[in-house]
Amino acid sequence: MAVFTPLSDDQVADFLERFDAGRLVRLEGVSGGTENSTFFVTTDRHALVLTLFEQGDQRELPFFVELLDHLAAHQLPVPGPLHDRQGIALQRLADRPALLFPRLPGEHPEQPTQAQCHAIGQTLGQMHALTRDFPVNRANPRDLSWIEQAAKRVMPYLDADEQQLMHEQIADFGRLLTPHVLPRGALHGDLFRDNTLFDGERLGGVIDFYNGCTGDLLFDLAIVINDWCATAQTALHEARYHAILDAYAAQRPFTAIEREVWPVMLRMTALRYWLSRLLVVHVDPPAHTLTPRDPGEYLRLLRQRIEVPVPPLPTAAR
Ligand SMILES: Nc1ncnc2c1ncn2[C@@H]1O[C@H](COP(=O)(O)OP(=O)(O)OP(=O)(O)O)[C@@H](O)[C@H]1O
Numbered sequence: 001m002a003v004f005t006p007l008s009d010d011q012v013a014d015f016l017e018r019f020d021a022g023r024l025v026r027l028e029g030v031s032g033g034t035e036n037s038t039f040f041v042t043t044d045r046h047a048l049v050l051t052l053f054e055q056g057d058q059r060e061l062p063f064f065v066e067l068l069d070h071l072a073a074h075q076l077p078v079p080g081p082l083h084d085r086q087g088i089a090l091q092r093l094a095d096r097p098a099l100l101f102p103r104l105p106g107e108h109p110e111q112p113t114q115a116q117c118h119a120i121g122q123t124l125g126q127m128h129a130l131t132r133d134f135p136v137n138r139a140n141p142r143d144l145s146w147i148e149q150a151a152k153r154v155m156p157y158l159d160a161d162e163q164q165l166m167h168e169q170i171a172d173f174g175r176l177l178t179p180h181v182l183p184r185g186a187l188h189g190d191l192f193r194d195n196t197l198f199d200g201e202r203l204g205g206v207i208d209f210y211n212g213c214t215g216d217l218l219f220d221l222a223i224v225i226n227d228w229c230a231t232a233q234t235a236l237h238e239a240r241y242h243a244i245l246d247a248y249a250a251q252r253p254f255t256a257i258e259r260e261v262w263p264v265m266l267r268m269t270a271l272r273y274w275l276s277r278l279l280v281v282h283v284d285p286p287a288h289t290l291t292p293r294d295p296g297e298y299l300r301l302l303r304q305r306i307e308v309p310v311p312p313l314p315t316a317a318r
């Protein structure tokens with residue numbers, strides 16, 4: 001389930017009056033997602049998605065709206081929010097912040113093809129090239145200082161080997177990453193396969209920007225590689241890896257420092273998800289009954305990244 005706040009047809013029909021988007025034909029709750037209430041809204045003119053924000057700091061919503069407006073204005077495949085007749089995107093409905101989006105076509109890929117990997121690498125590279133000078137800022141909520149704090153909260157739930165691994169890795173990140181200034185910009189922050197929609201090989205869109213923030217561009221790319229390029233045994237799927245990185249590098253070439261710290265960034269983002277999933281399981285279980293994602297998957301991935309070197313970042317497009 002991902003309807004925490006039910007809405008009636010009348011509520012949504014009234015809400016649509018604020019926009020030039022047609023009249024309500026059908027309202028359906030969406031079962032995917034875990035954080036917000038999501039509805040598919042069909043009007044006589046458009047297929048739309050309505051999101052009610054159930055958690056998080058509402059003062060941060062303008063960052064997401066401006067980022068999506070910016071990317072959509074540059075024709076990136078993202079759902080640019082609809083603006084009402086007064087030009088305002090961010091609304092209130094059922095006492096919650098609400099946004100209305102175009103419904104993008106497609107399905108989440110489970111076993112991404114080469115063409116799908118190329119498409120996501122290219123789009124992320126374009127997004128990063130476009131947001132290097134994006135003027136609005138939101139600090140990365142999952143940076144190294146968050147990792148250090150979160151690690152203290154989960155330590156009691158780890159065995160001795162896992163505790164040692166976590167301590168050693170975090171010390172490494174501080175030593176190997178902190179001295180460097182990496183290229184920065186606006187990040188998606190959670191670009192897993194299930195935050196993309198593919199219509200066949202065509203990228204219909206990238207969704208769920210609510211982890212979006214300002215940070216190291218390489219952090220975003222490492223999240224993508226870890227999720228998109230792991231085989232069932234967490235080994236690196238090399239064909240997908242090269243397809244994503246080559247397409248990305250053609251849009252935004254890597255710096256020498258990025259090439260140097262790349263293996264560390266892959267480990268840091270693997271540990272970031274090991275931690276956030278441990279927090280959900282042991283420390284802050286959500287109110288809903290959905291099965292939490294397995295922290296062990298990212299522990300295995302982290303170990304894999306430590307034991308098996310990854311090929312270097314490409315120097316130039318092949
Ligand atoms: N613009 C869109 N076009 C088509 N489908 C969408 C769109 N936005 C959301 N969806 C669908 O709704 C589902 C839930 O949306 P979303 O991922 O934003 O929710 P969430 O509660 O923030 O979830 P989570 O953070 O767990 O991924 C998505 O998996 C997708 O199937």
Ligand SMILES: N[C@@H](CCO)C(=O)O
Pocket residue numbers: 190192273276277293
């Ligand atoms: N992508 C996250 C969940 C949503 O933030 C994870 O796999 O843990």
